[in-house]
Amino acid sequence: MPETLGTREVKPPLLGVSGVEVRYGAIQALRGVSLSVGQGDVVALIGANGAGKTSTLRAVSGMLKPTAGTVQLAGQDITGQPAHTLVGKGMAHAPEGRGIFPNLTVLENLELGAYLRSDKAGIAQDLERMYGFFPVLRERQAQLAGTLSGGEQQMLAISRALMSRPKLLLLDEPSLGLAPQVTQTIFRILREVNAQGVSILLVEQNAHLALGLAHWAYVLETGAIVMEGTGQALLASDDVRKAYLGE
């Protein structure tokens, strides 16, 4: 059992992961990961490189098939279902490395985020919402996405994921390679998005940032969860400070 710090506020469950294992050939990347995200939660996954953070997200969003364990979304079993069917069930995943389409325009990228929706008015409204979050995207909407800066691409990746109106947003390293100021903007918007009712499962190298935002957080080590707790409690923990905050 992982060590638990602090007490978790009880919320109706949105995502439930239990005992998930993932293998890449002979290598076992995840050895029985269990975690949960409640409705309206921001949950952070922190850990060193290669601990299995990205694999966990991929197993949740259907990019990887778990070899064992189950994944439930809003009470429905979605284990091993192909990625493209999960968007319709309320999940959006902004993958590692942003995954924007460089040869498509910014607007086309955003429209692809709403691929499964057909409510034109709603899409237009959401587009405005994204432009409200990140005004620079409006200025660049006709530009090819490949010409954006790293920070703008990250904004685009997050906005594109939000265009499907997800209940749960999976984010993989949104701060990677970005200037501190840009990172701050992005995290401010994430807080706002969460306040509007979107739950977030966040993988982040920058433990300080992640724990500051998260209601609840898990620490992954070599494919297993070793500790969990409220963001504040983990920030205060000596072990976490030594290992992940460089103090």
Added chain:
Amino acid sequence: MAGLLQHLINGLAEGTIYALVALGYTMVYGVLKLINFAHGDVMMVGAYVGYAAAFVLGDGALGSLWGAVLVFLVSILFCGLLGWLVERFAYRPLREKPRLTALITAIGISFTLSYGFQLKVQPEIAGKKVTLLPGADPRTFPEIITPAEWVTLHVPAPAPAPDEVDPAAPHDAADDFVEIIIWNWQVISFVIALALMGGLQVLVFRTKFGRAMRAVSHDHRVAALLGIPVDRVIALTFMLGSALAACAGILYAIKDTLIQPMLGVQLGLKAFVAAVIGGIGNVQGAVLGAVALALCEELVVGYASSSWRDAVAFGFLIVVLLLRPQGLLGRVQAEKV
């Protein structure tokens, strides 16, 4: 001058047919990164299905608009189905395997089709001989469009050298002009090809499906994360390419009047070369490369020797690969590690 004009007209007519086939190569390469060697053979099948459809319709329907439309439709449907089958059962199982695996499979399918069609299978069903496979001999494609001159141009003839002119002979006005004939089928073929290309352009760049196609082409894993049904997009791309190939097959048959089982290999290779010249994966590039290649060939035939025609494409290809490996309109893409 007159000769050049005639060559330009021929080259343009030929180029639009190459372009229709080249588009299929480029689209499939776009979504799968696969050189679909069997694509040319799908075109050949399209020509044969058109032949069979015209044959079944009989002489009564030939030359009528509805007859021609029916011939095209049957062939498009058949080839679309063939493209779907090939993708579903030969390429899809190999999608996560090394790329060479699918390439070899494609060569295998090309071989099976082009040599399979050289077999003659004519079983007797209910007392009637039914041809299932046509055999290697060329067949004359029925005239689904009755040939007629669309326009005849009179172009000034080059003045004869002074020592060739016989001063005693009376001047004949007919010698001052050379006739250039543009046939109705050349125009129809050109218009159909242009309409198809325009339609494709709209589809790829102005519709939701086109956006999905381009997304899959860039990264099918990310595309799936956005809810795009990648398998279906790829299957539809194949069917679309095959349908274009079917049209190209019939247009080619109308132009050349003879069809034979190897025509797909020959024309397919050239169309593929055209796609690479234009920048593989690039829709406008395929059209540009095809027209450029056809014009080059036509000029070589006109001013050098027709027997070198088939070497032009590959000579052109090697020059382009040396000078501009990404093709005329292609973008340089960093190798993914």
Added chain:
Amino acid sequence: MLRTTSTLVVAGAACALASWLFASSQFFALQASLVGVAVILAVSLNLINGITGQFSIGHGGFMGVGAYVGVVTSSLLTQFQLLPGAPQVVSDQLVLLIALATGGLAAGTMGFLVGLPSLRLKGDYLAIVTLGFGEIIRVAIQNTKEIASDELKLVQAQGIGAELAYRVTHLGRATGLSQIPQLTSFGMVWFWVFVVVMVTRRILGSPHGRALLAIREDEVAAEAMGVDTTGYKVRAFAVASFFAGVAGALFAHFQAIITPAQFDFVKSTEIVVFIVAGGLGSTSGAVVSAMALTLLPEVMRSLFGGFNVEQIRKPLFGLLLVVIMLTRPQGLFGTHELWDLGKRKKRPA
């Protein structure tokens, strides 16, 4: 070095002996030669497609270069008494050897020239360029003239330079080049089979071979480790083309007539089928499947007499490729070798 030479001598002697023993059976000699040529082609193409991980589909073109250059050479040389006093068999085999060498060198040079630009590029470009090369060779030969015997006599009177010039511009167009000196003995064929297998094994066992394997496994990583990937690829390609040329020259010298169609895309694909069925990267696989698939039509002919085997062989080859890729993409042997069977199994990395 000494060991290599002595193995070669022993192999040569064994092949010569076998040639002499079975010379009486025309059928056997023909089949053995056909099989041997197929094996040389398969083993050499495997060096490019299997071991270096590139993809050529123009091996037939290089075979054709070797065939035509070889025939021109031997046609010139058979007029002379190269070894005064030696028996006819010996001088014939000497002429053949020279023809094989020139054919092989011509094809190897072509391989170098074709490989240099196309192997710089990554991906499937080699496939297209080799395919195009094969087509250009075919078209070029079709643009030569046919030999007229009265013309030839006139030219021969003007000396060997004039005859050479005449012969290279008169390769018989699409109809074919005939009156080829029938010099190939199946002993010579199998001697070259032995050579190509040995050379491949030697390359694989050397640092050069490890570089090729590194390129196959991960070209970018190989480059990052300092492997001159283009250089290695081009050299491997030139060596493989050399052997294709030798195979072509061997093939030509037991044919009544050679035509460009014998060395076209279809031939190239056949060789690809051999190595894919045997297992890309496995020399033993290439040998075994080239033998089996070359003899298969013969076996089928004797089993179902009267049936048109030649016609259904090609579509069958196509289907075979598809079925192998879908069910057993690693082929018969994978990347394993017969001679490794005794050894302890290596652990997969």
